[in-house]
Amino acid sequence: MQNAKDSFYLALRKRLASINPERTVLLRGALRPGILVEEAEAPLAQVSPDVFVLRWLGLGIDMDLSSTMAAEECEILYSTCGSQAFGGLDRGRMLSAMDEEVMAMLQPFHTPKLNYSVQPAAAMQTQIFWDEPAFAPITVQRDRLSRSAKVLLYSYQEQGE
Known part of the structure; x- marks a missing residue:
């Protein structure tokens, strides 16, 4: 399932x-798009605001098909304190913008599966696909608004996986 998760x-x-392109994060001295995988980073005391964090939750396997299919649940966590320019009073608008970015990132609901353990990444024979997201209610922690969205990711297991 690692190839599917990476893809x-x-x-x-x-x-x-x-x-x-303005949603970025500085990690280990490198500026990159503002999305990260929780299990691939050093432990964080708290999720950084205005960044998307992918958390892998559960794995299921269906072996009754002609090819084995794996499904893994992914939770996309994100939060905001609003902007300094508005003293945080725009945090609702900022969270709504992040909701829209989640929907836009997930569409279309598929992508080719690649093997990133080799350089350059090698295309595999199948695609991965996922369900529409299920958004959790907003949570409030002092000046921070947070939300998560869960999706189920599906992938056929290929030779050598």
Whole structure:
């Protein structure tokens, strides 16, 4: 399932860079699109505001098909404190903009599956695909508004995976 997870993340990262090139994050001295995978980063005390964080939750396998299909649930976490220019009073608008970015990043609901363990990345024989997101209610922590969206990611297992 690692190839599917990598392909999903990098597809969303590329899509975010084209949707909102200003949403960036500085990690380990590199400026990159504002999306990261929780399990691939150093532990964070709190998720950075105005950044999308992918968290992998659960895995299921269906072996009753002609090819084995795996499904993994991904939670996309994000929050905002609003902008300094408006003293944080625009945090609702900022969260709504992030909601729209999540929907835009996820469409279309598929992408080619690539193997990123080799350079350059090698195209595999199948695509990965996912459901429409299920958005959780907004949570409020002092000056921060947060939300998450969950999607189920599907991938056929290929030879050598």
